[in-house]
Structures are given as structure tokens and as C-alpha cells.
Amino acid sequence: MSYNIKHLLSINASVAQIHVALTTATGIRNWWTDNADLDETRGIFRFHYGQTVETTVKVVLLKDALISWKVMTSFRPEQIGTSISFALQAKGDTTLLHFSQSGFEQEDDIFALMNMGWAYYLVSLKQYLETGKGAPSPHVDFSIIVK
Numbered sequence: 001m002s003y004n005i006k007h008l009l010s011i012n013a014s015v016a017q018i019h020v021a022l023t024t025a026t027g028i029r030n031w032w033t034d035n036a037d038l039d040e041t042r043g044i045f046r047f048h049y050g051q052t053v054e055t056t057v058k059v060v061l062l063k064d065a066l067i068s069w070k071v072m073t074s075f076r077p078e079q080i081g082t083s084i085s086f087a088l089q090a091k092g093d094t095t096l097l098h099f100s101q102s103g104f105e106q107e108d109d110i111f112a113l114m115n116m117g118w119a120y121y122l123v124s125l126k127q128y129l130e131t132g133k134g135a136p137s138p139h140v141d142f143s144i145i146v147k
Contacts, residue, residue, distance in 0.1 A: 003104040004104070005111070025045070031121065031134035031135075032125070032136050078106070079104075082104060
């Protein structure tokens with residue numbers, strides 16, 4: 001059995017705008033972590049948190065309304081091998097973002113922390129797209145939440 005994180009949010013932005021925020025290093029830097037890079041030839045994103053902490057994902061599907069990554073390396077070993085997807089659905093002047101991270105082996109404390117982290121970063125994505133300013137890492141200190 002595997003466990004999946006799921007989130008749904010409405011963003012006042014077009015599918016194309018959200019697509020750019022999810023598929024470019026510049027976009028990622030504005031809502032997730034301000035230290036991200038993309039190896040476009042290999043389809044590999046590297047997300048850095050501090051000096052030594054890194055997560056690497058491989059882009060496995062890239063369409064206008066569906067983006068999917070596979071977690072290759074992570075500071076949280078529980079994430080390795082999971083799949084992250086962003087499905088975008090235009091709805092009038094807004095876009096519904098259906099997020100999932102699937103393939104966790106346990107629904108434990110780490111799973112709960114990852115779920116909370118995604119909720120935070122997806123709100124940061126929404127804020128970035130709607131106001132021009134997100135709150136990417138390191139501008140959030142999760143250590144104050146979890147002791």
C-alpha cells in the first residue's frame with residue numbers, strides 16, 4: 001500500500017502563468033526555494049535548502065496542463081521514488097491546481113510534515129502568482145513549527 005498527499009487550490013492566474021512558475025528555475029525561486037537550478041538538457045531540477053540540503057527531481061511529463069516529477073534524491077529519504085504532479089484546469093478567470101505527491105510507504109510523522117510543507121508552499125505559489133511575491137525557502141522557518 002502507498003500513501004498520497006493531495007491538495008486542491010484555485011489560483012487567479014492562467015494555466016500558462018502557472019506552468020511557467022512550475023517549470024522554470026526562475027519561477028520555482030519565487031515560491032518554493034530561492035536556490036533552485038534546472039539542467040534543461042537532462043530535465044533535472046535541483047532544489048537547495050541551506051548549504052548542504054538538496055532535493056533533486058526529474059521531469060517525467062511536461063504538458064501544458066500536466067507536469068510530473070520523480071523524486072531522485074532528497075534530504076527526506078521517505079520522498080525518494082515518489083511522484084509529484086501538478087494538474088492544471090482552467091475555470092473561468094482562475095485555474096484549479098490539483099497537486100499530488102504519491103508513493104509514500106507510510107502515513108507517519110514525516111508524511112504529515114511533508115503534507116504541511118506542501119500546503120505552505122502551494123499557498124506561496126498562489127501568493128506569488130496573484131501578488132508577485134511568494135515566500136520561498138529560506139524565508140520560512142519550519143523549525144518553529146516542529147520541535
